[in-house]
Amino acid sequence: MNLNQILEGIKPLDESAKIKASARLDSLIKPIGSLGKLEDIAIQIAGITGETINSVEKKCTIIMAADNGVVDEGVSTAPKEITAIQTINILKGLAGISVLSRQAKADFKVIDMGISSNIQHKDLISKKIKLGTENITKGPAMTVEEAINAIKVGFDTVEELKNRGYNLLGTGEMGIGNTTTSSAILMALTGSNVDESVGKGAGMTDEGLENKKRVILKALEINEPDKNDPIDVLSKVGGLDIAGLVGCFLGAAYYRLPIVIDGVISSAAALVAYRMNPLTKEYMIPSHFSKELAYKHIMDALGLESSLNLNMRLGEGTGCPLMFHIVESAAAIIKEMATFDELSMDSDFLVDIR
Numbered sequence: 633m634n635l636n637q638i639l640e641g642i643k644p645l646d647e648s649a650k651i652k653a654s655a656r657l658d659s660l661i662k663p664i665g666s667l668g669k670l671e672d673i674a675i676q677i678a679g680i681t682g683e684t685i686n687s688v689e690k691k692c693t694i695i696m697a698a699d700n701g702v703v704d705e706g707v708s709t710a711p712k713e714i715t716a717i718q719t720i721n722i723l724k725g726l727a728g729i730s731v732l733s734r735q736a737k738a739d740f741k742v743i744d745m746g747i748s749s750n751i752q753h754k755d756l757i758s759k760k761i762k763l764g765t766e767n768i769t770k771g772p773a774m775t776v777e778e779a780i781n782a783i784k785v786g787f788d789t790v791e792e793l794k795n796r797g798y799n800l801l802g803t804g805e806m807g808i809g810n811t812t813t814s815s816a817i818l819m820a821l822t823g824s825n826v827d828e829s830v831g832k833g834a835g836m837t838d839e840g841l842e843n844k845k846r847v848i849l850k851a852l853e854i855n856e857p858d859k860n861d862p863i864d865v866l867s868k869v870g871g872l873d874i875a876g877l878v879g880c881f882l883g884a885a886y887y888r889l890p891i892v893i894d895g896v897i898s899s900a901a902a903l904v905a906y907r908m909n910p911l912t913k914e915y916m917i918p919s920h921f922s923k924e925l926a927y928k929h930i931m932d933a934l935g936l937e938s939s940l941n942l943n944m945r946l947g948e949g950t951g952c953p954l955m956f957h958i959v960e961s962a963a964a965i966i967k968e969m970a971t972f973d974e975l976s977m978d979s980d981f982l983v984d985i986r
């Protein structure tokens with residue numbers, strides 16, 4: 633399947649299923665709308681699957697790992713070797729995403745999209761496009777063909793997970809320097825200014841932040857990404873991890889699966905997918921409000937709002953298993969709460985509290 637076929641195969645949510653889910657929620661023994669975002673999510677999932685009652689217990693966060701050539705410009709406090717080291721830590725079950733996934737009884741899948749060394753682990757899926765991107769202050773991060781190949785990896789991963797019965801997905805990443813590429817994508821696609829688009833990432837001094845801003849401005853000047861062409865933006869100032877995640881968002885919309893957005897890097901990928909086909913947004917579920925500055929502006933550009941605010945700024949996909957608890961709760965209320973009609977059959981004392 634080529635990219636155009638994928639984009640054309642994405643359809644809107646099922647409106648009649650949403651109406652039925654909404655009617656069921658209004659019939660439950662609670663004041664109308666009182667379960668807030670849990671109700672919104674239950675309705676969204678009904679629209680995605682076409683069913684009122686849904687199971688979302690088989691969950692997986694897809695973690696795309698890749699290196700970024702722009703790290704040579706001193707945009708991260710961490711050395712680029714951390715990408716490989718932390719990818720292995722994730723797989724060994726030791727990292728934040730590993731622990732939170734275990735807690736949520738969720739799986740994760742780690743894909744090497746372009747780590748700059750040839751590391752191996754039995755559970756690491758190698759789909760390496762190349763050994764890290766080029767330095768974006770000198771030219772494009774990757775070719776358009778490489779970007780499309782990376783998108784295809786994400787898309788195919790979702791297809792495989794759908795075939796294996798997964799019904800709730802999440803997006804995560806590991807890639808030193810990827811808050812730089814995320815901010816560059818935000819600025820290129822929306823024209824937002826550098827001071828509201830660039831944060832300190834994994835940790836950065838004030839001087840380091842000023843350098844990071846200069847580097848991003850230079851990358852945008854050298855590459856001249858076309859804001860009306862999301863693939864141009866992605867290939868010029870993005871990363872292989874972000875490109876893979878774009879494919880995950882396209883895949884989730886194509887195969888009609890709900891997909892949770894983690895932090896600033898996943899949300900940058902979500903914005904690229906949204907610009908490629910706005911219907912992808914209907915399948916996205918934001919998780920937490922990342923403290924990284926660009927996050928708020930990316931969410932504004934997407935017109936989405938996160939449900940959790942835990943002052944987190946880790947990445948890896950850590951918002952996803954936390955949000956899985958909430959999404960499972962949303963699926964449970966619409967399935968398991970009683971309706972007023974059901975109670976009136978059992979009880980002479982029912983008072984309709986609506």
Ligand SMILES: Cc1cc2ncn([C@H]3O[C@H](COP(=O)(O)O)[C@@H](O)[C@H]3O)c2cc1C
Pocket residue numbers: 707708709710714718805806807808809810811812832833834835946947948
């Ligand atoms: C030990 C460590 C573990 C991490 N896990 C996720 N990130 C996060 O930080 C990186 C992005 O930040 P920047 O753009 O400033 O490099 C990404 O790898 C992201 O997943 C980490 C960063 C570090 C240092």
Ligand SMILES: O=C(O)c1cccnc1
Pocket residue numbers: 811833834894895896897898922923924927944945946947948
């Ligand atoms: O919000 C995130 O995803 C994030 C923030 C800082 C560093 N890495 C990731």
